[in-house]
Amino acid sequence: MGLLKGDAKTEIAPIPAEQSLMEKFHSARYLRALKNAVAGDRTDEEISMGIGTADCPIFEGLYDYAVLACGGTLIAAKMILDGSAEVAFNPSGGYHHAGPERASGFCYINDVAIACIILAEAGKRVLYLDVDVHHGDGVANAFYDRSDVLTISFHEDPAVLFPGTGFENEIGTGRGKGYCVNVPLPIGTYDEMYMKAFESIALPLIGAYNPDVFVFELGADALAGDPLADLCLTNNVYAEIIKHLLSFNKPILATGGGGYNVDNTARAWALAWGILCGQIDEYDLNLGIGGVMLASTDWPGGLRDREYVVSAQQKNTVIPIITKTIEAVKANVFALHGLCTHND
Numbered sequence: 001m002g003l004l005k006g007d008a009k010t011e012i013a014p015i016p017a018e019q020s021l022m023e024k025f026h027s028a029r030y031l032r033a034l035k036n037a038v039a040g041d042r043t044d045e046e047i048s049m050g051i052g053t054a055d056c057p058i059f060e061g062l063y064d065y066a067v068l069a070c071g072g073t074l075i076a077a078k079m080i081l082d083g084s085a086e087v088a089f090n091p092s093g094g095y096h097h098a099g100p101e102r103a104s105g106f107c108y109i110n111d112v113a114i115a116c117i118i119l120a121e122a123g124k125r126v127l128y129l130d131v132d133v134h135h136g137d138g139v140a141n142a143f144y145d146r147s148d149v150l151t152i153s154f155h156e157d158p159a160v161l162f163p164g165t166g167f168e169n170e171i172g173t174g175r176g177k178g179y180c181v182n183v184p185l186p187i188g189t190y191d192e193m194y195m196k197a198f199e200s201i202a203l204p205l206i207g208a209y210n211p212d213v214f215v216f217e218l219g220a221d222a223l224a225g226d227p228l229a230d231l232c233l234t235n236n237v238y239a240e241i242i243k244h245l246l247s248f249n250k251p252i253l254a255t256g257g258g259g260y261n262v263d264n265t266a267r268a269w270a271l272a273w274g275i276l277c278g279q280i281d282e283y284d285l286n287l288g289i290g291g292v293m294l295a296s297t298d299w300p301g302g303l304r305d306r307e308y309v310v311s312a313q314q315k316n317t318v319i320p321i322i323t324k325t326i327e328a329v330k331a332n333v334f335a336l337h338g339l340c341t342h343n344d
């Protein structure tokens with residue numbers, strides 16, 4: 001599609017992340033255990049760190065893979081810092097569940113947390129936005145007591161989905177109070193209500209926080225038809241969110257994330273990149289909305305999902321829950337940013 005080269009865009013080969021950079025988040029002990037992990041030879045230490053579990057299996061080349069994937073995100077951070085890139089996208093990044101000494105949820109090395117640390121150390125006000133269907137717990141925890149990285153995570157209700165955290169009352173602590181924002185969403189959440197939550201919560205917070213840079217975890221597992229989750233979004237939501245982010249005129253470091261319906265994920269990320277790099281313009285964006293009504297998992301050609309048909313029952317369930325969540329999040333964090341908590 002010509003999305004990778006030309007018109008001031010290029011494809012950059014990743015290089016493995018440097019040990020010293022990974023150690024800004026992970027312990028040396030954990031990185032050593034990950035490196036030493038080999039198929040069929042699991043130690044108690046590895047198991048205690050989540051390495052070699054069902055969600056985080058040990059496989060041939062695991063360490064090199066994880067370090068290279070992280071390296072892609074760190075090159076993106078470096079290019080944004082030195083001004084050589086305005087927008088960068090590492091589809092093989094976004095491993096937001098990994099902890100300092102913990103592999104979790106298919107994530108071994110938390111490239112996004114490390115990128116946020118590097119950007120913050122360079123004096124940037126970082127806005128971490130996570131639209132993966134799962135709570136971005138590893139990143140939220142990393143900055144839970146800090147105000148120089150504001151984390152906002154939209155995800156399916158943690159009462160019914162991994163990792164079980166990310167309720168609206170988890171708002172950060174100490175200096176970080178109000179700088180961790182969680183927006184749990186009910187099963188069946190669809191485009192219109194998702195965007196209502198995004199526009200009611202994220203947009204005012206981004207405006208008030210006035211970040212220097214966005215780190216955007218773009219998991220595609222919130223799309224309708226994902227086998228691991230139960231939200232019902234189309235990729236038009238990702239397009240709309242990116243359009244909003246671009247309007248702030250700040251650099252954007254985007255990464256992939258989850259996404260287990262592979263075709264839908266590939267199209268969502270191709271669309272996302274096309275918009276991020278300015279190749280697919282707003283006119284194209286609007287063409288996709290209001291088309292023939294088919295299930296969003298039916299591929300009509302092109303990058304956009306079909307409109308998702310929302311049932312009356314779905315609306316009756318989703319609207320009151322999201323309306324209440326928006327009120328709760330506003331009540332919990334808006335005043336800490338000088339924002340009005342009233343609903344309009």
Ligand SMILES: [Zn+2]
Nearest residue numbers: 132133134258
């Ligand atoms: Zn996910």
